[in-house]
Amino acid sequence: MGDFLMPSLGADMEHGKIVEWLVKPGDYVRRGDLVAVVDTDKTVMDVESFQEGVVAELLVDPGETVPIGTPLARITPTPAEVGAPAQPVAPAPSVAPAPSVAASPAAAAEPSVAAAAPVRATAVQASPGEAPPIAPPVRHLAHRLGVDTARIHGTGKGGAVTRADVEHAVAARPSAGRVRSSPRARRLAAELGVELSGVSGTGPEGAVTVADVQHAAGSRAEAGAPAGSAPPQEQEPEAPPPGKSPDARERVASLRRAVGALMSRSKKTIPHYYLSTTLDLRAAVEWMQSVNAQRPVASRLVPSALLLKAAALAAKDVPEVNGFYDDGGFRPSASVHLGVAVALRQGGIVAPAIHDADTLAVDMLMEQLRDLVSRARAGRLQRAEMADPTITVTNLGDLGVESVFGVIYPPQVAMLGFGRVTEQPWAQNGLLGVRPAVTATLSADHRVSDGLRGGRYLTRIDELLQKPEEL
Amino acid sequence: MNEQDARDAVRAAIGKVAPDVELAEVDEDARLRQDLELDSLDFLRLVETIDTATGVDIPERDYPEVATVKGLIGYLAAHG
Numbered sequence: 001m002g003d004f005l006m007p008s009l010g011a012d013m014e015h016g017k018i019v020e021w022l023v024k025p026g027d028y029v030r031r032g033d034l035v036a037v038v039d040t041d042k043t044v045m046d047v048e049s050f051q052e053g054v055v056a057e058l059l060v061d062p063g064e065t066v067p068i069g070t071p072l073a074r075i076t077p078t079p080a081e082v083g084a085p086a087q088p089v090a091p092a093p094s095v096a097p098a099p100s101v102a103a104s105p106a107a108a109a110e111p112s113v114a115a116a117a118p119v120r121a122t123a124v125q126a127s128p129g130e131a132p133p134i135a136p137p138v139r140h141l142a143h144r145l146g147v148d149t150a151r152i153h154g155t156g157k158g159g160a161v162t163r164a165d166v167e168h169a170v171a172a173r174p175s176a177g178r179v180r181s182s183p184r185a186r187r188l189a190a191e192l193g194v195e196l197s198g199v200s201g202t203g204p205e206g207a208v209t210v211a212d213v214q215h216a217a218g219s220r221a222e223a224g225a226p227a228g229s230a231p232p233q234e235q236e237p238e239a240p241p242p243g244k245s246p247d248a249r250e251r252v253a254s255l256r257r258a259v260g261a262l263m264s265r266s267k268k269t270i271p272h273y274y275l276s277t278t279l280d281l282r283a284a285v286e287w288m289q290s291v292n293a294q295r296p297v298a299s300r301l302v303p304s305a306l307l308l309k310a311a312a313l314a315a316k317d318v319p320e321v322n323g324f325y326d327d328g329g330f331r332p333s334a335s336v337h338l339g340v341a342v343a344l345r346q347g348g349i350v351a352p353a354i355h356d357a358d359t360l361a362v363d364m365l366m367e368q369l370r371d372l373v374s375r376a377r378a379g380r381l382q383r384a385e386m387a388d389p390t391i392t393v394t395n396l397g398d399l400g401v402e403s404v405f406g407v408i409y410p411p412q413v414a415m416l417g418f419g420r421v422t423e424q425p426w427a428q429n430g431l432l433g434v435r436p437a438v439t440a441t442l443s444a445d446h447r448v449s450d451g452l453r454g455g456r457y458l459t460r461i462d463e464l465l466q467k468p469e470e471l
Numbered sequence: 472m473n474e475q476d477a478r479d480a481v482r483a484a485i486g487k488v489a490p491d492v493e494l495a496e497v498d499e500d501a502r503l504r505q506d507l508e509l510d511s512l513d514f515l516r517l518v519e520t521i522d523t524a525t526g527v528d529i530p531e532r533d534y535p536e537v538a539t540v541k542g543l544i545g546y547l548a549a550h551g
C-alpha cells in the first residue's frame with residue numbers, strides 16, 4: 001500500500017490545494033498518469049502518480065489545502081505485467097501512458113522492476129490475514145481490469161479469489177459499464193465536452209485514448225457543432241478575466257507574495273555575479289527569416305526559439321551553470337531542463353521547464369515553447385515542469401528593454417537574460433555595418449562558478465548562434 | 472474585406488489572444504507589442520488566429536505594417 005503525497009511543486013511551495021481528482025477509487029494508475037489537479041500560490045498544476053497500482057481511497061477532498069508531504073490518496077500496488085511472458089492472454093495495460101512520461105527514466109526502469117515483481121507479489125499475498133490467495137492468471141486479470149483483489153470476497157477454495165469473482169467485481173462497480181479510458185483522455189474529454197460513452201476507443205481493449213477524444217471533438221466540430229465551438233486545440237481553458245473577480249485579484253496577490261518570498265530568499269542566500277555581452281544575430285535572423293518565408297504562420301519560428309536552443313546546448317558545455325545548489329553543495333544536472341520565465345498577463349511570473357531542451361530540434365522546441373506559454377497563462381502546468389528546471393532563461397525583449405539582469409531561482413545556480421533584438425551598428429574587420437543583435441546577460445552563483453566560466457557560457461551561446469542551421 | 476469586417480476580425484482575434492484587454496477601451500493607434508503588451512508568441516498567435524478566421528496570411532516581412540491596431544485593420548481591409 002503506498003501513499004500518494006502532496007508533492008513539492010517548487011522551492012517556494014509549502015502547501016497545495018486539491019482542485020480536482022482525475023481518478024477515483026478503483027481506477028488503475030500507472031506511474032506518470034495524471035491523478036490530481038493541485039493549486040499552489042503560483043499556478044494550477046496537474047500532478048502525476050509516482051507509483052503504479054489501484055487507487056484504494058482518496059484521503060483529501062477537493063477544496064482542501066494541505067502541507068506538502070500530506071497523504072492525498074492510498075494506492076494499492078498490483079503486480080506489474082509479471083505474468084505477461086507466460087500469459088498468451090496478456091494484452092497491453094488498459095491505461096496508455098502519456099508519451100512524455102514513457103520517455104522518462106522512471107518508465108524506462110520499469111522492465112527490471114517488473115522482472116523482480118513475482119517474488120514480491122507472492123510475499124505480499126502471503127502476509128497474514130491480508131489478501132486472499134489468488135492464482136496468478138486471476139491476479140493478472142484483476143490487475144488488467146483495475147480491480148483491487150484485497151477488496152473482493154473470494155468464493156474459491158480457501159477463500160481464493162476466482163476469475164468469476166473478479167469479473168463479478170467489475171460488473172458490480174458503481175461505474176459498471178463505464179468506458180475504458182486513460183485519465184488524460186477523460187480530462188481532455190471533459191474539457192472538450194465530449195461524452196466518452198459516445199467515443200469508440202482504439203486503445204487496448206477498446207480503451208478511449210487521447211487521440212480518440214481529439215478525433216471525436218474534431219468530427220463533432222466538422223459536423224456543425226453548436227455555434228461558438230472552436231477547434232479542439234483552441235479550447236484551452238482561458239485564464240479568468242484578471243482584475244475582475246475578487247478570486248482573480250487574490251490569485252495575483254498571492255502569486256506576487258510567492259514570487260517576492262522566493263526572490264528574497266535568493267538574494268539573501270545566493271551570492272550573485274553578473275555578466276553581459278552583445279550577441280551578433282545576423283546569421284540567426286537571416287536563417288530564421290528564410291525559413292519562415294516558406295512556412296505557414298502556424299509553424300513559423302521566433303528568435304526566442306533559437307536563443308533558447310543555443311542556451312540549452314551551451315549549458316551542456318558549461319555544467320557549472322546547470323544544476324542545483326542545496327545543503328550538499330552543487331549538484332550539476334546531466335539533463336538540461338530549461339526554465340522559461342513567462343510573464344502572466346494579469347501580473348506575476350512563472351518559470352516552468354522545457355524538458356531536455358538541448359536535445360530538441362528547433363521546431364520542436366518552438367512548439368513546446370508555444371504550448372508551455374499558453375498553458376502557463378491558462379494556469380495549467382504539470383508538476384514536473386514547475387519542479388525541475390535546471391537553469392532559467394528570461395526573455396524580456398518584447399517589452400522593449402535592452403538587457404535584463406535576473407534573480408536566480410533557488411536552488412538553481414544561474415539565470416540567463418535576453419533583451420530586445422535590435423539593429424545595431426557593428427564594427428568588423430575595420431568596417432562598420434548594421435546587424436541585428438541582442439544583449440545576453442548572466443546572473444550566476446559565485447559559490448559554484450566565477451566570471452571566467454560564466455563568460456564561457458555566454459560566448460558559447462554566441463558561437464552556437466553563428467551556425468543557426470546546426471542548432 | 473471592408474473595413475468594418477476587418478475591424479471585427481481584429482477585435483475578435485485580440486480578444487482571443489489577450490482576453491484581459493478591454494476591447495472597448497482600445498485606441499486604434501495602440502501598438503500591439505508595447506501598448507497591448509503582446510509578446511512575440513502572442514503576436515504570432517494573433518497572426519495565426521487572423522489567418523484562420525479570414526484567410527489572410529501576413530508574411531513576416533509585412534509585420535512592421537501591422538504593428539498597431541489601426542495598421543492591422545488597414546492591412547486586412549486591403550488584403551482580405
